[in-house]
Amino acid sequence: MPNAHTVDQVRAAEAPLLAGPPPGILMQRAVSGLVAYVARRLGRVHGARIVVLAGGGDNGGDALWAGARLAARGARVDALAPGRTHPEGSAALLAAGGRLHGPDPAPADEVARALVGEADLVLDGLLGIGGRGGLRPAHARLAAFAPPRRTVAVDVPSGVDADTGEVAGEAVRASATVTFGTHKRGLWLMPGAAHTGPVELVDIGLVLPEPDLRALDDADVAALLPVPGAASSKYRRGVLGLVAGSDAYPGAAVLAVGGALRGGAGYLRVITEGRLGAAPGDPHSRAADLVLRAHPEAVVTPIAPGDGTAMLAAGRVQAWAIGPGLAPGPPVRDLLATLLGADEPVVVDAGALDPLGELLGADPAVLRGRSAPVLVTPHEGEFARLTRLALGWDPRTTDTELARDRLGTVRRAAAATGATVLLKGARTLVVDPAGAAWANLTGSAWLGSAGTGDVLTGLIGSLLAAGVPATLAGAVGAHLHGRAAERAALPLAASDLPDLLPRVVTELLDGETAPKPGHCR
Numbered sequence: 001m002p003n004a005h006t007v008d009q010v011r012a013a014e015a016p017l018l019a020g021p022p023p024g025i026l027m028q029r030a031v032s033g034l035v036a037y038v039a040r041r042l043g044r045v046h047g048a049r050i051v052v053l054a055g056g057g058d059n060g061g062d063a064l065w066a067g068a069r070l071a072a073r074g075a076r077v078d079a080l081a082p083g084r085t086h087p088e089g090s091a092a093l094l095a096a097g098g099r100l101h102g103p104d105p106a107p108a109d110e111v112a113r114a115l116v117g118e119a120d121l122v123l124d125g126l127l128g129i130g131g132r133g134g135l136r137p138a139h140a141r142l143a144a145f146a147p148p149r150r151t152v153a154v155d156v157p158s159g160v161d162a163d164t165g166e167v168a169g170e171a172v173r174a175s176a177t178v179t180f181g182t183h184k185r186g187l188w189l190m191p192g193a194a195h196t197g198p199v200e201l202v203d204i205g206l207v208l209p210e211p212d213l214r215a216l217d218d219a220d221v222a223a224l225l226p227v228p229g230a231a232s233s234k235y236r237r238g239v240l241g242l243v244a245g246s247d248a249y250p251g252a253a254v255l256a257v258g259g260a261l262r263g264g265a266g267y268l269r270v271i272t273e274g275r276l277g278a279a280p281g282d283p284h285s286r287a288a289d290l291v292l293r294a295h296p297e298a299v300v301t302p303i304a305p306g307d308g309t310a311m312l313a314a315g316r317v318q319a320w321a322i323g324p325g326l327a328p329g330p331p332v333r334d335l336l337a338t339l340l341g342a343d344e345p346v347v348v349d350a351g352a353l354d355p356l357g358e359l360l361g362a363d364p365a366v367l368r369g370r371s372a373p374v375l376v377t378p379h380e381g382e383f384a385r386l387t388r389l390a391l392g393w394d395p396r397t398t399d400t401e402l403a404r405d406r407l408g409t410v411r412r413a414a415a416a417t418g419a420t421v422l423l424k425g426a427r428t429l430v431v432d433p434a435g436a437a438w439a440n441l442t443g444s445a446w447l448g449s450a451g452t453g454d455v456l457t458g459l460i461g462s463l464l465a466a467g468v469p470a471t472l473a474g475a476v477g478a479h480l481h482g483r484a485a486e487r488a489a490l491p492l493a494a495s496d497l498p499d500l501l502p503r504v505v506t507e508l509l510d511g512e513t514a515p516k517p518g519h520c521r
């Protein structure tokens with residue numbers, strides 16, 4: 001399971017190793033990992049042209065030592081220093097035949113540009129976990145020269161806050177990041193996460209505490225997936241009640257049902273808003289009609305807008321998902337209030353998010369009395385509206401706070417509302433009210449297309465109904481959804497995703513040696 005730690009946690013884990021002999025052992029371990037990565041990537045070190053961007057701290061030390069080792073293997077290495085340099089690192093580089101440009105006089109822009117322009121690889125050692133605030137001007141100038149496709153960030157892309165992922169001003173964009181000891185939280189958090197490229201972890205022997213942020217890998221997800229056993233039946237596997245689709249937005253229900261059917265629940269009850277008394281096939285129940293045409297295995301009940309009694313009368317379920325294709329308003333608020341009054345887990349998305357915000361605004365404790373979790377799945381805009389309605393946050397401040405400290409902001413929202421919050425977007429985050437947090441590392445920007453979130457809601461609802469705990473249901477759902485997107489023909493459309501999920505699930509389960517008992521009831 002990949003883990004991410006805070007800078008304070010890393011510093012504390014390094015302290016005992018720094019105190020004992022031999023001196024510099026951590027840096028040399030880090031450098032060995034970095035050089036191994038560079039050599040693998042270049043294929044041939046001898047004759048390669050390497051530029052080191054060397055800041056004044058230990059991050060610059062790592063990069064200079066790596067430069068020294070590469071120079072000793074026949075690379076041509078030039079270091080650009082915007083200020084003083086790590087003394088032992090720069091001495092090692094010079095002794096190995098490398099060249100140091102700066103700090104006095106500072107490397108001229110034309111020199112820096114020319115060296116970087118012809119480099120096979122640029123090592124960004126301007127700043128690591130010691131960075132504070134935006135890059136100073138001399139560092140920022142060099143960072144701007146770093147060519148994204150040929151730059152490897154050492155530990156952290158310089159200019160990205162290692163703790164929060166904040167990018168205040170210029171920051172290096174890397175094609176890969178070689179990080180030491182553990183993932184730094186900021187590597188997984190937007191906007192910084194967009195600067196890292198794939199992250200390679202080098203073990204330097206740290207003994208680390210419980211991580212502050214976790215991620216699931218394929219093996220974790222395979223172990224968490226609900227898999228039916230011999231004693232399973234459609235009911236024991238879990239029944240999902242999906243409240244989705246209206247005459248105005250029937251397609252969202254079809255997409256959410258598609259996700260739900262591939263999520264592992266045994267039985268799917270779909271409640272759609274249609275005209276009172278409308279039956280499937282009736283032209284006034286468009287959502288019911290479309291869902292049944294696309295997915296005959298769904299059991300569909302059209303209800304009058306806001307009719308909670310009819311919704312519950314559709315039958316018992318183990319979890320609810322509400323929102324895709326519903327227009328926010330008093331009827332949806334009534335349905336949601338009915339669901340919150342029952343005690344099954346609920347996923348709240350799309351058209352049900354504003355109504356939840358209103359219910360929370362009227363009674364901040366509305367979720368506290370429940371024993372079953374509520375998982376909300378907003379994108380950024382919906383998050384800003386939900387926190388305005390529920391908590392009175394100013395949406396403009398919320399936007400700024402999300403860019404400054406995305407994880408901290410989501411943690412505050414989860415703690416204050418009592419909901420588990422899944423904030424969608426690149427590097428989706430799932431945070432429970434107690435602060436436990438997961439980042440999703442799968443997916444691609446192609447997912448940013450209408451309707452993909454509806455598929456996710458159905459998928460997560462299904463996992464919840466199968467008994468997966470809320471935070472993990474969110475994290476597993478986001479992981480599968482992202483993997484499906486990675487396998488999609490481009491450009492992907494939301495309705496491709498449900499059809500890709502079986503391949504993803506089959507591959508994950510095939511990676512397991514024995515079937516897992518799963519979460520069957």
Ligand SMILES: NC(=O)C1=CN([C@@H]2O[C@H](COP(=O)(O)OP(=O)(O)OC[C@H]3O[C@@H](n4cnc5c(N)ncnc54)[C@H](O)[C@@H]3O)[C@@H](O)[C@H]2O)[C@@H](O)CC1
Pocket residue numbers: 014018026027028030055056057058059060062126127128129130131132133134135136139154155156180204
């Ligand atoms: N502590 C250890 O034992 C290890 C540390 N390692 C490396 O050491 C790094 C941390 O080193 P440091 O603590 O020296 O910190 P850094 O090298 O990250 O940065 C410290 C230097 O940057 C300057 N600085 C801070 N903010 C700045 C800004 N916004 N613009 C320009 N300059 C700024 C500081 O004045 C200081 O000179 C890690 O990221 C990692 O690369 C690795 O060698 C592994 C072992």
Ligand SMILES: Nc1ncnc2c1ncn2[C@@H]1O[C@H](COP(=O)(O)OP(=O)(O)O)[C@@H](O)[C@H]1O
Pocket residue numbers: 350379424425426427428443444445446447448449450451452453454455456481
């Ligand atoms: N840049 C991106 N990189 C990765 N995933 C993204 C990106 N933008 C959006 N997504 C994902 O796409 C989905 C969009 O969901 P949502 O905004 O609810 O769409 P809709 O409401 O149209 O269904 C989410 O799973 C989100 O995490």
Ligand SMILES: [K+]
Pocket residue numbers: 059124125126127128153154155156157158
């Ligand atoms: K760096």
